[in-house]
Amino acid sequence: MNEEEKPHHQNKTDFKVNEDSKNQQLEQFREDPKDQFMTTDQGVRINHTDDSLKAGSRGPTLLEDFHFREKMTHLDHESIPERVVHARGSGAHGYFQPYESMAEFTKAKFLSNPSIKTPVFVRFSTVVGSRGSADTVRDARGFAVKFYTEEGNYDLVGNNIPVFFIQDAIKFPDLVHSIKPEPDSEMPQASAAHDTFWDFASLMPESTHMLMWVLSDRAIPRSFRMMEGFGVHTFRFINEAGKARFVKFHWRPTIGAHSLVWDEAQKLGGKDPDWLRRDLWEAIEMGNYPEFELSVQLVDEEDEFKFDFDLLDATKLIPEELVPLKPIGRMVLNRNPNNFFAETEQVAFHPGNLVPGIDVTNDPLLQGRLFSYVDTQLNRFNSANFTEVPINRPVCPVHNHNGAGFMKMTIGKGKVNYWPNSLGNGCPMMAPESAGGYVHHQEKVEGHKIRARSESFSDHYSQATLFWNSLTEPEKKHLVEAAHFELGKVETIAVRERQLANFYKVDPEFARRVAAGIGIEVPKDLEVISTGNYEENDASKQMKKGASVKESPAVSMERNKIETAKSRKVAILIEDGFDSNEVMQVKEALEAAGAQAKIISKLLGKRRSSTGEAMEVDKSHVTTGSIMFDAVYIPDGQQSIQAMKQEGDALHFISEAFKHCKPIATSGNGIALLERAFVLGVNFASNTSGEVMSHKGVVTAGSEADADEFAGQFIDAIKKHRHWDREEKTMVPA
Numbered sequence: 192m193n194e195e196e197k198p199h200h201q202n203k204t205d206f207k208v209n210e211d212s213k214n215q216q217l218e219q220f221r222e223d224p225k226d227q228f229m230t231t232d233q234g235v236r237i238n239h240t241d242d243s244l245k246a247g248s249r250g251p252t253l254l255e256d257f258h259f260r261e262k263m264t265h266l267d268h269e270s271i272p273e274r275v276v277h278a279r280g281s282g283a284h285g286y287f288q289p290y291e292s293m294a295e296f297t298k299a300k301f302l303s304n305p306s307i308k309t310p311v312f313v314r315f316s317t318v319v320g321s322r323g324s325a326d327t328v329r330d331a332r333g334f335a336v337k338f339y340t341e342e343g344n345y346d347l348v349g350n351n352i353p354v355f356f357i358q359d360a361i362k363f364p365d366l367v368h369s370i371k372p373e374p375d376s377e378m379p380q381a382s383a384a385h386d387t388f389w390d391f392a393s394l395m396p397e398s399t400h401m402l403m404w405v406l407s408d409r410a411i412p413r414s415f416r417m418m419e420g421f422g423v424h425t426f427r428f429i430n431e432a433g434k435a436r437f438v439k440f441h442w443r444p445t446i447g448a449h450s451l452v453w454d455e456a457q458k459l460g461g462k463d464p465d466w467l468r469r470d471l472w473e474a475i476e477m478g479n480y481p482e483f484e485l486s487v488q489l490v491d492e493e494d495e496f497k498f499d500f501d502l503l504d505a506t507k508l509i510p511e512e513l514v515p516l517k518p519i520g521r522m523v524l525n526r527n528p529n530n531f532f533a534e535t536e537q538v539a540f541h542p543g544n545l546v547p548g549i550d551v552t553n554d555p556l557l558q559g560r561l562f563s564y565v566d567t568q569l570n571r572f573n574s575a576n577f578t579e580v581p582i583n584r585p586v587c588p589v590h591n592h593n594g595a596g597f598m599k600m601t602i603g604k605g606k607v608n609y610w611p612n613s614l615g616n617g618c619p620m621m622a623p624e625s626a627g628g629y630v631h632h633q634e635k636v637e638g639h640k641i642r643a644r645s646e647s648f649s650d651h652y653s654q655a656t657l658f659w660n661s662l663t664e665p666e667k668k669h670l671v672e673a674a675h676f677e678l679g680k681v682e683t684i685a686v687r688e689r690q691l692a693n694f695y696k697v698d699p700e701f702a703r704r705v706a707a708g709i710g711i712e713v714p715k716d717l718e719v720i721s722t723g724n725y726e727e728n729d730a731s732k733q734m735k736k737g738a739s740v741k742e743s744p745a746v747s748m749e750r751n752k753i754e755t756a757k758s759r760k761v762a763i764l765i766e767d768g769f770d771s772n773e774v775m776q777v778k779e780a781l782e783a784a785g786a787q788a789k790i791i792s793k794l795l796g797k798r799r800s801s802t803g804e805a806m807e808v809d810k811s812h813v814t815t816g817s818i819m820f821d822a823v824y825i826p827d828g829q830q831s832i833q834a835m836k837q838e839g840d841a842l843h844f845i846s847e848a849f850k851h852c853k854p855i856a857t858s859g860n861g862i863a864l865l866e867r868a869f870v871l872g873v874n875f876a877s878n879t880s881g882e883v884m885s886h887k888g889v890v891t892a893g894s895e896a897d898a899d900e901f902a903g904q905f906i907d908a909i910k911k912h913r914h915w916d917r918e919e920k921t922m923v924p925a
């Protein structure tokens with residue numbers, strides 16, 4: 192071997208990524224038909240695609256019709272197995288940028304340089320439903336991020352709930368079977384509200400904490416752009432010196448976390464099953480780029496046992512009051528995929544896709560995931576070469592001796608496909624740690640071969656109670672109502688009772704409130720069945736029992752509301768004769784605050800104002816509904832208001848928005864319309880002096896009021912998102 196041929200270690204910093212690296216890579220695979228002839232897959236130009244080749248125009252089709260056969264074959268093979276869980280999802284491209292170097296904690300390059308924007312692809316999903324199911328069902332949401340870093344792909348495959356149902360991956364198949372449609376009838380679709388799920392859950396006390404989150408408003412997000420994300424497990428950060436720390440990951444949306452109300456979520460499932468997908472797509476198209484801040488909770492290895500729960504137990508979170516969040520960077524999603532199948536469907540995540548500086552822990556749920564994700568991709572793609580599909584390719588160089596197989600794309604040169612080799616100059620080379628070689632964190636592990644769980648995993652209720660204690664009253668009310676729905680759908684009384692016994696252990700008052708809605712008593716015999724084989728060990732002895740907090744305001748969405756009108760959708764209801772000056776001023780103010788205003792009327796076309804100006808209608812009542820908006824504004828205008836008083840759709844629109852606690856604004860004659868729509872009414876809402884009673888979030892003004900001031904009050908109401916105190920007062924039938 193002469194000097195030049197000797198392998199030399201490539202410096203890992205030789206390769207750089209920028210925000211556009213992935214886009215450039217994908218560009219090589221994009222196809223653009225503009226100004227091009229249609230061809231077969233072999234590139235032969237097609238002359239006619241409307242008739243198959245036949246023996247006579249009334250005769251049979253000929254087998255030699257290669258164009259017909261190719262076209263048909265493609266259609267016949269267009270689908271791949273949907274994901275067994277998280278089948279329904281929506282993807283987006285963007286970038287991640289750290290605020291400052293995190294080198295003190297991790298040697299991961301993409302976290303060490305605040306000037307590097309690492310390309311990302313994110314897939315949000317529901318868990319239970321099949322690919323065509325509705326977006327707004329009650330469910331956890333997947334929040335999976337693929338970072339295309341200069342050191343390889345790093346996947347953070349999380350959910351919008353910080354804990355999980357089970358502690359050990361061996362129970363995942365049981366969990367999934369129980370929550371999916373029942374095997375005999377294939378019902379219900381995309382719902383946990385059935386006997387088999389609650390049968391399983393009620394026998395699995397470890398699921399109680401996650402169930403509290405799933406019953407909460409977190410499980411019906413208003414938008415993928417308005418939900419938090421969590422890595423769930425405790426991972427490890429390792430710095431250049433080899434020092435390791437435990438780390439939990441959190442994503443927080445910069446426009447705050449918000450939810451739908453249940454009635455709205457159910458109706459949206461029918462009116463717009465693509466609600467979350469559409470919202471994400473449209474926001475990106477309009478330039479309202481979703482943004483999430485990434486934070487970490489760091490725990491020194493020495494502090495592993497200073498909590499009263501085990502860091503390796505995925506049914507527990509670390510209360511932020513014990514370990515505060517450290518914001519480390521931000522992700523912006525700024526590009527929609529070009530092709531749903533090629534990108535969103537074919538993207539393959541895996542929690543074991545790690546880069547130097549980030550490692551896993553012995554969390555038994557995470558350990559099982561490390562097996563499952565590649566295994567499931569093999570089922571989806573039928574080949575280990577799914578990593579070569581454009582969306583899954585790293586942007587940095589890939590060199591190895593992985594072999595052939597279905598759909599191998601890369602053309603390896605030469606005869607050497609083994610290691611060690613001298614014929615290939617020992618290439619590709621081993622990378623020492625200093626050159627970015629991945630070295631697993633060293634950890635001493637010893638123990639008996641045993642099918643058991645650590646005793647430190649055995650407390651299943653404290654954090655469920657913590658969650659309950661931390662909610663505001665409206666949030667608690669929603670949770671109780673969700674339990675009424677879910678358990679109300681369970682036919683087997685014994686299952687309902689068993690679940691109540693679990694809820695009783697969370698909080699007796701909570702259990703009583705749930706029991707009241709499902710027609711049973713809190714059972715007297717509160718024996719809770721517990722599965723799992725718990726073994727006392729050093730960890731459980733060292734843990735500090737009772738060291739936690741009793742409340743964690745950080746888990747309540749209401750207590751952490753970010754008030755902004757940005758990207759909020761406001762419906763403006765008009766008919767002929769509306770006040771155009773007022774509309775223009777209010778619309779301008781709304782748009783200046785970042786909200787989007789849409790004109791809604793009985794029919795599409797143009798409406799004329801009282802002074803003759805024409806206004807284009809964006810949506811007619813049949814194509815939309817109040818559930819598709821965050822707020823409603825009804826401009827003044829005698830004739831317009833008069834028409835709406837006679838219009839069931841308009842009245843329903845207003846009363847439904849009121850019922851869902853959304854901001855509503857009107858002026859002048861519009862006040863009478865609100866009365867008629869049950870929003871403000873002498874029948875039940877006026878006080879004894881005859882004045883119209885005011886409701887939070889309902890903004891009214893006289894005909895002569897200053898439109899800017901009026902718009903300002905309306906925008907303040909929109910920023911608050913929902914006005915829950917109305918829930919108690921309403922008798923609105925909508």
Ligand code: HDD
Pocket residue numbers: 274275276277280314315316332333334335348349350354355359360363422423424505538539540556557559560563564565567568
């Ligand atoms: Fe999982 C998909 C998140 C536990 C096995 N999971 C999947 C996706 C997300 C999560 C976001 C969709 C990725 C995408 O958009 O393509 N899963 C989680 C979280 C968990 C979790 C946050 C708990 C902390 N999962 C979990 C366990 C197992 C799996 C315990 C099995 C041992 N998950 C899978 C899977 C899926 C999957 C069967 C189906 C499709 C896929 O992997 O790519 O392997």
